[in-house]
Amino acid sequence: MQYASPVIAAGLTMIAGIALFGALGTDPFLALYTFFVMPLTSLYSIGELLIKATPLLLCALGLIVGFRGNVWNIGAEGQLTMGAIASGGLALAVYGQDGPWLLPLMLLAGALGGLAWAAIPALLKTRFNANEILVSLMLTYVAVQVLGHLVHGPWRSPEGFNFPETRTFGDWGQLPILLEGTRLHAGVFVALVVFLAIWLFLSQSFQGFKVTVAGQAPAAAAYAGFSNKSVIWLSLMISGAAAGLAGTVEVMGTIQQLQPVISPGYGFAAIIVAFLGRLHPVGVVLASLLMSLMYLGGESLQMSMNLPLAVTGVFQGLLLFFVLGSDVLVRYRIRFIRSHQSEPA
């Protein structure tokens, strides 16, 4: 029953899409086909689906830890950017002298970059009680500006004809391609490892249990002696590191250099993915694939039907509304049925 709401939400988004396309004067069914099906018709585009799902999944996996613990990190976009800056900076610093050691080191640097950026809201929250939502979001704007500064200024490629971008990373600064004829890179393995780790953490570890208790009943956590500060630190550091990895695989695999914009809002879309996946690792895998499809669908609409790319954003927002709304309806239905079955004393 609890798995019904994401399905209902996806269905409602589809219906809203038909209405929207109808209002725009486009054939709604052709548009829906272009949006949801066309991206799946070639091997190349299936590779693209996985490439885009990878950073979404990484960010969302981290976020669900925090959201379960009632720690609202909404700055995954900024942590992703910082991860990219940290790993990209390393690649640029050792440009021309790289070796196999660079690859794991960049992943580590990226994770640490995101972690450090998320440590700021954690510190301000635990030390000064500052709202982590606002701090993590403000830091996103800062991170994007810092990236802009770097690629326009000190890190700009000397051979780049003044374009705001860095050099392309050396061979060992790039993730290997997995499938001939696609851009699918080894970043999916990174996401897979993180997925297993988070799943194990949430379902089997005592720390994961503490996080869930802190989120559902803070007073019970205090009574049991689970430190709220450590929950805040833990969940922000996990989500920061995961988002940093997302930025890292994006620049190592997909972009292979730093540019002023490295993410089309993956960090924000991951919030939707987290809710759509019901804050569960397995759900998040499916949800990130759907969200990735929405990105591709937007692109394919733009190319073949000349519709604005921003359709994706509208769909994302609608989807989250519908998830939240149908979640509530489903929950109340369950409660209603239960209370009819059992007689409270």
Next chain:
Amino acid sequence: MDGLDAAITILVGAIRAGTPLVFAALGELIAEKSGVLNLGVEGMMLVGAVVGFMATVATGSVYIGILASVAAGMLMALIFGILTLSLLTNQVATGLALTIFGVGLSAFLGIKYVGTPITGLKPLEIPFLTDIPVIGPLVFGHDLLIYFSFALFIGVAWFLYRSRAGLILRAVGESHDAAHALGYSVVGIRYLAVLFGGACAGLSGAYLSLVYTPQWAENMTAGRGWIALALVVFATWRPGRAMLGAYLFGGITIMGLHVQALGFEISSHLVATLPYLATIIVLAVISRDATKIRLNAPASLGRPFHPSA
């Protein structure tokens, strides 16, 4: 440029830059005072900005544009209200959804309007008065919306602390269960407060797209909705301090530009981070005093209300 002139230019600039924050923060303050945390300010502002811009292009009248912005902001707030107040969804998540939706919708609606020129709302030119040195530009040289923001501030302050309706609003935000038991319509009052917040956010968007930089650009609010949210905390839910804070942030934005104009070699990207860094610092300093927050924050802020209980 002599010192006095520079100071006046900066001050007037700070007021102009701060006005969108004044609108958005006052609106959110009323919503929060009723116990509703709406994190969708940024989204409501963006939709307000683009709809106002479209209406202005269509009708040629800035005033109709402003009204359209207000209506659009309220419509967005209504979505939030239905979800959080009637369907009892999580306020934090729904506010985020509203912002994500607003960002997408405004980009979608505004795609054909990027770069379209319009004539924005101009500052008033009152003969003689505007020409008085110092006082002229500071007091008489503003546009109509700035004067409206002053009036709105006075209205909000009076409403909250001098009217019975304001007392009821504060009571609902303090304890919705008690207010319900006394026979007040908690949900109805909160709808009104949320809609007021939406109207103000729409107005704030209108100020950006029709007055401050009369044009439409994707994501043009650039986080001001979030800064407004921080301002409400900064102000410990008091309108006077929210107003002051808004101008302070306006000033920080303007200062960055002036520092560059004075010939300092600072990356424009780094200058652009100033308001965000300032927000973080201010937030940390204010929130540090947990007692103050505890005594001023509406006690049922963000908590869903089940009327059946």
Next chain:
Amino acid sequence: MRYQALRSFTQATNGNRLKVWSVRRFQSRTNIEGGRGLNGVMTPQLDLKEITKRYPGCLANDHVGLTVMPGEIHALLGENGAGKSTLVKIIYGVVKPDAGETWWNGAQVTIANPNTARALGIGMVFQHFNLFESLTVAENISLGIDPGHDLAKLTNEIGEISERYGLPINPHQHIHALSVGERQRVEIIRCLVQSPKLLIMDEPTSVLTPQEVEKLFETLRRLASEGCSILYISHKLDEIKTLCDTATVLRLGKVTAQCTPADETPKSLAEMMIGSALPVTKKPLDREIADDPLLELRSLDLPAADPLGTSLRDVTLTLNRGEVLGLAGVAGNGQKELLAAINGERLVPSNDILRLAGRDIGQDGPEQRRVLGLAFVPEERLGRGSVPEMSLAANTLLTWHHKGQVKNGFVDWAEVVREAGAIRETFDVRCPDVQVEAKSLSGGNLQKFIVGREILQEPEVLILGYPTWGVDVGAAAAIRQALLDLAASGAGVLIVSEDLDELFEMCDRIAVLAEGRLSPARRTGNTSVEELGLWMSGQFGPAGVSDAA
């Protein structure tokens, strides 16, 4: 019934009859005969007929009838969950009945909301006060009455009423600065400024000291003598016997009896209320407790963490092996703070202020203290003692994770489920299995689970906050017995409670917490309700000497 009511009405109103009579005639335009019918029978102030209210899965009120005469103090008696609260919420317009009629002063009415109720002349003092902490007394009272009044005039009126009825209060003070007793006065004054014809009091004495209770009864009697009817909701039998003219008894949503409390014994009242004799706990009489301190708190001074909380001042207590120690007092006098300090949610200033079995633990957190044998049952069952949306198994792990349940950071769920099952078996927790969510259990069942969870960990010391609050009689008796058994096995038990009857029944020694200070502890046999009541108002002088255990 009618005649009984009439008799008591005559008793209650006594000399004021004529006055009441004229007031009532003035009010009741709807009734052509005025207040009294041609045959001489009074018209009831409130008459409920066949009121029925069904909630999903439970019939809260089942064809309930209730008649309250003018100037009568009428008791509504019943145990937790009997449907008293639902019935008064229906009278006050907070809840709509599914069926039944409401007659007010001889005319049928529909009370759609509290505003209608207030317009009719119904006032209600809620058990959980409906006050706004950040607002002043006058503002709070203003919010509870119809608009169109002047706040300054209202302030004067508050002064007059508070003087006339012996309810001293400062109208300009903020609620958060008031004691619980003062808050109740605000609630009462809020009703009185509207000159009510019927005042509903929902369990008003649970938050008062015995002396305050006496004062309250004086106020209520005075009101009744002026013609105001009072509907008095309680489960305290002695109070009802002293105060009330008539009583309606509810059990499981049905009216089981209507009687004159003065003619009944507490035993007969209890039988009407719970349908059987009161369960008796077997307490070993006059036990000798050896002087063997398990838990020692030495001169604890602790400023309140919450600006609206109470600071603890010079609190010293000793709990011996095998002893049940009771801490009486009105909630809000530092109970929450003291419990948090003992549990370790709030650390005390230095390590040696708190000792457990001879070991300093003042700087240890709750988890370390639990390992050392200190267990705690908090006041709030849902949300603190348990996580509402987690299973009983997960809720077992909440406090029981230091005895092999967690290995290398991972949870051995099979082990946890086994222990949850043991709790369920041993303490008769009624639920299909241990995978049900905590919130699906009734209050008494959940409390048995939580107390059981702590006892099965075999603690040296068990601390409990309000252990039987809101628990049905059967579960309460089972919990009390389990605590006595635990003490008999050599553990120390510390009970914080507002219920003096409970403390006298259970404890070897009793102390009182008032305004953040702790009185000396007295042997139960050496003290009285009067002495404890005096102490509850803070009058126990400078540090006295406790009785030996």
